[in-house]
Amino acid sequence: MAMPVVDFLYEFASTYSYPAAMRIEAVAEAAGVAVRWRPFLLGPIFAEAGWTTSPFNLIPAKGRNMWRDLERTTAAMGLPFRRPDPFPQNSLLAARIATALPDDGRRAAFSKEVYRAEFGEGLAISDPEVLGAILKRLGIEPAPLIVAAGSDQVKQVLRATTDDAKAKGLFGAPSIVTADGELFWGNDRVEQAVAWATKPT
Amino acid sequence: MAMPVVDFLYEFASTYSYPAAMRIEAVAEAAGVAVRWRPFLLGPIFAEAGWTTSPFNLIPAKGRNMWRDLERTTAAMGLPFRRPDPFPQNSLLAARIATALPDDGRRAAFSKEVYRAEFGEGLAISDPEVLGAILKRLGIEPAPLIVAAGSDQVKQVLRATTDDAKAKGLFGAPSIVTADGELFWGNDRVEQAVAWATKPT
Numbered sequence: 593m594a595m596p597v598v599d600f601l602y603e604f605a606s607t608y609s610y611p612a613a614m615r616i617e618a619v620a621e622a623a624g625v626a627v628r629w630r631p632f633l634l635g636p637i638f639a640e641a642g643w644t645t646s647p648f649n650l651i652p653a654k655g656r657n658m659w660r661d662l663e664r665t666t667a668a669m670g671l672p673f674r675r676p677d678p679f680p681q682n683s684l685l686a687a688r689i690a691t692a693l694p695d696d697g698r699r700a701a702f703s704k705e706v707y708r709a710e711f712g713e714g715l716a717i718s719d720p721e722v723l724g725a726i727l728k729r730l731g732i733e734p735a736p737l738i739v740a741a742g743s744d745q746v747k748q749v750l751r752a753t754t755d756d757a758k759a760k761g762l763f764g765a766p767s768i769v770t771a772d773g774e775l776f777w778g779n780d781r782v783e784q785a786v787a788w789a790t791k792p793t
Numbered sequence: 794m795a796m797p798v799v800d801f802l803y804e805f806a807s808t809y810s811y812p813a814a815m816r817i818e819a820v821a822e823a824a825g826v827a828v829r830w831r832p833f834l835l836g837p838i839f840a841e842a843g844w845t846t847s848p849f850n851l852i853p854a855k856g857r858n859m860w861r862d863l864e865r866t867t868a869a870m871g872l873p874f875r876r877p878d879p880f881p882q883n884s885l886l887a888a889r890i891a892t893a894l895p896d897d898g899r900r901a902a903f904s905k906e907v908y909r910a911e912f913g914e915g916l917a918i919s920d921p922e923v924l925g926a927i928l929k930r931l932g933i934e935p936a937p938l939i940v941a942a943g944s945d946q947v948k949q950v951l952r953a954t955t956d957d958a959k960a961k962g963l964f965g966a967p968s969i970v971t972a973d974g975e976l977f978w979g980n981d982r983v984e985q986a987v988a989w990a991t992k993p994t
Binding site for chain 1: 842851852854855857858861862865962963964965976977978981982985
């Protein structure tokens, strides 16, 4: 029997995608589940709801609780935490580079390092130098990736992933979708999503 | 040393308050923590955000996921689930009766039965007969409670709880607040809130 697979749909500007990205592989591996890393853009989905920025900015009390909760969550995981300014960060270049990388471990490694830079160190992930330094640390030559990130093919794939996310009912990130289309939203649902994927059908 | 206490702030129209109400006592008891049951109204807080109904209605994809997630959550807990129509229910009378009841076990018992009626059986909790039947089943004479629910004193206490909730930064329900003012939001944070309450200060 083939290994069950879940789609991990994440947005680089999304706060709770940080802890989820850092732990989904371990949770999935323990259950014998494979993870497809699928970066997408929340902007077009939020725009349809009439939002021009993160709901965490639109509802200040919700935002205050989120930052405090993220601080508690990352502390419990032993992860660094530093709030980036501005929030949300422009995530387009990071999403395009992640899309350009093959999903063979390199996309996951890059994505986790982007989250650590953004929410662990408070760095600007819209800065090509920040992203280039991450690629270098991973042993990947930055220049070809930056070029690929600007290609029509990568833009198209990222747009298709975002359209697919919308079609699957996504309204936030991170979200996890199982092969049978079950949608789980948030860092708090990583375990349930992985368990769902291993259910006998 | 006095037993640590958490404030459990709940709204009868709130979907995730149902599973939280059903399990918070067991979680708290296992940790040696007492629970204060504090019903409040989300309406005035949502109104300040410019919302005229539940965000689950305003963002249809978010609402679809919530109903499905609540179905999964209640199934995992062995609780009945039935979606009430309309949603949200008018929760004012239930909140006033709960406020009128003493927080000595009777308020908790009534509140849990209201949630079971609403989200387990899909009953209208704005119906005085539904609420009266619950009181009767609990061995409480309904008539004096219905009268007390309409008193200025009860209205004032409920308003004060709602004002206090807002002052503590609440933006949704259920929320749990510890004695040192730490705010935890959602059924997913029951364990963390209770653990926080037992931390040495």
